Amino acid sequence: MKRELEARLASGVRGLSPYQPGKPIETLQRELGLKDVVKLASNENSLGTSPDVAAAIQVAAQDIHRYPDGNAYLLKEALVSYYGAQHAGDHNKILFDQITLGNGSNDVLELVARAFLQAGDHAVYSEHAFAVYALVCQAIGAVPTVVPAKRWGHDLEAILKAIKPETKVLFLANPNNPTGTWFTRDEWEAFIEKVPSNVVVVLDEAYAEYIKDERYPRGVDYLHQYPNLVVCKTFSKAYGLAALRVGYGLSSIEIADYLNRVRQPFNVNHMAIHAAVAALGDQRFVDESCNINVQGLEMLVSGFQALGLSFIPSVANFISVDVGQPAAPIYEALLREGVIVRPVHGYGMPHFLRVSVGRPDENRAFLQALKKVLRASA
Numbered sequence: 001m002k003r004e005l006e007a008r009l010a011s012g013v014r015g016l017s018p019y020q021p022g023k024p025i026e027t028l029q030r031e032l033g034l035k036d037v038v039k040l041a042s043n044e045n046s047l048g049t050s051p052d053v054a055a056a057i058q059v060a061a062q063d064i065h066r067y068p069d070g071n072a073y074l075l076k077e078a079l080v081s082y083y084g085a086q087h088a089g090d091h092n093k094i095l096f097d098q099i100t101l102g103n104g105s106n107d108v109l110e111l112v113a114r115a116f117l118q119a120g121d122h123a124v125y126s127e128h129a130f131a132v133y134a135l136v137c138q139a140i141g142a143v144p145t146v147v148p149a150k151r152w153g154h155d156l157e158a159i160l161k162a163i164k165p166e167t168k169v170l171f172l173a174n175p176n177n178p179t180g181t182w183f184t185r186d187e188w189e190a191f192i193e194k195v196p197s198n199v200v201v202v203l204d205e206a207y208a209e210y211i212k213d214e215r216y217p218r219g220v221d222y223l224h225q226y227p228n229l230v231v232c233k234t235f236s237k238a239y240g241l242a243a244l245r246v247g248y249g250l251s252s253i254e255i256a257d258y259l260n261r262v263r264q265p266f267n268v269n270h271m272a273i274h275a276a277v278a279a280l281g282d283q284r285f286v287d288e289s290c291n292i293n294v295q296g297l298e299m300l301v302s303g304f305q306a307l308g309l310s311f312i313p314s315v316a317n318f319i320s321v322d323v324g325q326p327a328a329p330i331y332e333a334l335l336r337e338g339v340i341v342r343p344v345h346g347y348g349m350p351h352f353l354r355v356s357v358g359r360p361d362e363n364r365a366f367l368q369a370l371k372k373v374l375r376a377s378a
């Protein structure tokens, strides 16, 4: 009987396996009866959230019997003024109608796929790229070209070559998860100017806040020039709001119109809207998060070096380390030590573990557990 329904499934869904999230802390506590658990598995903000957020949520809680503002006026207004303040030049200002809100930026990725892709359509993304690009394409039955990576990062020249007349969407992550690799402004500009203007370019900047290098291109600066560009941003990482699910796309008004046609009317909830406004207003917290992250990355890197492990240099709030052997048993052994990291065999990186940058005590606990586990496996 079950098979009868399976035969009726949308063909893209038949072969689909769900996204594998990082193991929640409570799950490991329940499974292994552990009390102290360190989770460095989902690239969350190790500092937590701005204290302003808790206050905003308390006020917002008084109105949870009402539907949220489906257009999230307050959040869009806050974003418009945030980008306005960052850019002296008029052409880089963001308008209200260029914003598409998402239930996390994953939602925006899905909106792009829903709006532009149908079964059989062609999309392009890189090997080792963020898993959601494959998921949203596959669910619809779109047929992606997965372009081999270059030194773990996106090979933009090869991605250009993979574009066919019928290609509809490109997905790029800068920096990419789980590799932590990024491309420079020069590389980006040489790339985007050659992309046909009828191909939608999704530039996923989930970790942009962490990068201070002046050669890093900010997608928002290119929107006035490229009406086919969608820049995806999130409040889940540097802003510390992963649980509330808020992200947004920035694009031309035309694309935002298309994305908003397929968006659920209340995809971002009331608490999330108010929390995001408060989080955006506390840039000191974001700066502090970035500073802690730089120190944490250094700590992890020197820990890996001390253990003789190689790693992919990262600019984000995570780093992928080569454990020199199949990583799945190491991942399991780390769980027994109360440390949750992320196996990335699904990304074609079976010898790597991706580790989120934690607070100093968390990084230390992870490095100690890793040392112990590697010793035991030697």
Ligand SMILES: *Cc1c(COP(=O)(O)O)cnc(C)c1O
Pocket (backbone or CB within 6 Å): 043, 103, 104, 105, 106, 107, 130, 173, 176, 177, 204, 206, 233, 234, 235, 236, 237, 242, 245, 246, 247
């Ligand atoms: C974490 C992440 C996101 C953000 O996901 P949300 O849905 O906003 O929580 C998007 N893209 C990449 C590459 C990520 O790693």
